Amino acid sequence: xxxxxxxxxxxxxxxxxxxxxxxxxxxxxxxxxxxxxxxxxxxxxxxxxxxxxxxxxxxxxxxxxxxxxxxxxxxxxxxxxxxxxxxxxxxxxxxxxxxxxxxxxxxxxxxxxxxxxxxxxxxxxxxxxxxxxxxxxxxxxxxxxxxxxxxxxxxxxxxxxxxxxxxxxxxxxxxxxxxxxxxxxxxxxxxxxxxxxxxxxxxxxxxxxxxxxxxxxxxxxxxxxxxxxxxxxxxxxxxxxxxxxxxxxxxxxxxxxxxxxxxxxxxxxxxxxxxxxxxxxxxxxxxxxxxxxxx
RNA sequence: GCAGAGGUAGCCAAGGUGGUCACGGCGGAGGUCUGAAAAACCCCAGAUGUCAGUUCGACUCUGACCCUCUGCA
Numbered sequence: 001x002x003x004x005x006x007x008x009x010x011x012x013x014x015x016x017x018x019x020x021x022x023x024x025x026x027x028x029x030x031x032x033x034x035x036x037x038x039x040x041x042x043x044x045x046x047x048x049x050x051x052x053x054x055x056x057x058x059x060x061x062x063x064x065x066x067x068x069x070x071x072x073x074x075x076x077x078x079x080x081x082x083x084x085x086x087x088x089x090x091x092x093x094x095x096x097x098x099x100x101x102x103x104x105x106x107x108x109x110x111x112x113x114x115x116x117x118x119x120x121x122x123x124x125x126x127x128x129x130x131x132x133x134x135x136x137x138x139x140x141x142x143x144x145x146x147x148x149x150x151x152x153x154x155x156x157x158x159x160x161x162x163x164x165x166x167x168x169x170x171x172x173x174x175x176x177x178x179x180x181x182x183x184x185x186x187x188x189x190x191x192x193x194x195x196x197x198x199x200x201x202x203x204x205x206x207x208x209x210x211x212x213x214x215x216x217x218x219x220x221x222x223x224x225x226x227x228x229x230x231x232x233x234x235x236x237x238x239x240x241x242x243x244x245x246x247x248x249x250x251x252x253x254x255x256x257x258x259x260x261x262x263x264x265x266x267x268x269x270x271x272x273x274x275x276x277x278x279x280x281x282x283x284x285x286x287x288x289x290x291x292x293x294x295x
Numbered sequence: 296g297c298a299g300a301g302g303u304a305g306c307c308a309a310g311g312u313g314g315u316c317a318c319g320g321c322g323g324a325g326g327u328c329u330g331a332a333a334a335a336c337c338c339c340a341g342a343u344g345u346c347a348g349u350u351c352g353a354c355u356c357u358g359a360c361c362c363u364c365u366g367c368a
Contacts (some may be wrong), residue, residue, distance in 0.1 A: 011332075035333055045333080070330035098332050107329045114330065127336095148327040148337035155328075155335070162329090247333045271322070276333055282326065 001084055001194050005098055006093040007032065007284065008201030009277040011212045012295055017201060019050040019092035025089040029055040032094025033104075035246050037072070038063050040237075043220050043228045044248035063232070063243025064078055069102035070110055076103050097284050104183045104196070104289075106146055112165045122157045131157040137163045183289055197291070200284055203277075204294040213273045217248075217266065226252055247272040
């Protein structure tokens with residue numbers, strides 16, 4: 001049995017590529033885009049799916065809801081199973097690499113859920129304070145963290161959450177093992193001989209990436225991106241909702257609130273998209289199982 | 296043309312009183328990532344308009360020149 005995973009930089013035409021695969025292999029698509037899982041976010045997240053292909057796992061949560069890579073894997077696994085059983089080829093497509101990582105590999109801490117009360121207590125604490133708390137729990141552990149993790153409040157809170165959990169507090173060493181040697185999806189599905197084709201699409205030069213992104217932003221504006229944001233604000237959503245913590249929405253909200261001019265907002269939107277695609281590649285290229293295709 | 300203001304990295308921008316070649320933001324390069332990931336975070340590079348003068352020493356003082364902006368015309 002075979003499944004495809006199509007990921008890569010934004011604006012590389014992943015969905016079109018996946019749709020082509022679907023036709024050749026009798027497949028159905030499973031979205032792996034962390035923004036397209038949200039309802040109401042349509043134009044700016046680019047939910048323009050090709051017709052004639054079935055696609056799952058989009059429009060499944062409200063923009064105010066928290067949705068994690070764990071939640072994603074939880075939903076994706078049974079769906080993949082079901083498609084395979086029906087003789088379909090699952091084609092997972094999207095640029096949210098963390099979601100894919102969680103789905104394809106073993107995550108040691110995946111059974112440690114968010115502790116909302118703890119998160120709330122910690123959310124306004126400054127980094128040194130969070131470091132102190134972490135140090136009180138596990139002084140050795142904090143030394144294992146690299147500079148960027150050590151200064152990242154979100155990550156520090158998660159670490160505290162992990163170390164305070166029952167599972168971890170009974171463990172001798174809170175240091176994690178190295179992941180990403182081999183994929184474990186077939187074990188999770190309990191299927192032998194599962195063939196996974198893991199494909200990453202990327203641009204071969206910066207200029208075409210930039211041109212593509214600018215064109216795409218303009219296209220989305222033409223399609224009514226600003227009205228989409230207006231409607232969301234009128235409906236009571238805010239820039240702090242998980243779903244709206246998204247490139248495009250953040251910038252247009254600033255424009256609509258009068259903090260930025262329209263031109264500034266669009267310029268920033270484009271910058272953020274470019275930076276995002278860069279980060280995607282930086283993250284993904286460490287995965288030895290990913291086979292790159294340049295466009 | 297006169298008066299006033301000003302020229303600091305690709306852009307914005309701080310630097311009372313001359314002395315480790317200069318704050319910060321945006322953008323750029325590179326990176327981090329085990330339940331927020333289109334998130335959050337780390338890190339690197341880069342500048343005093345031009346020419347002369349004063350001085351032990353000028354981004355900071357003087358002069359000329361070249362530009363830019365505002366007011367008067």
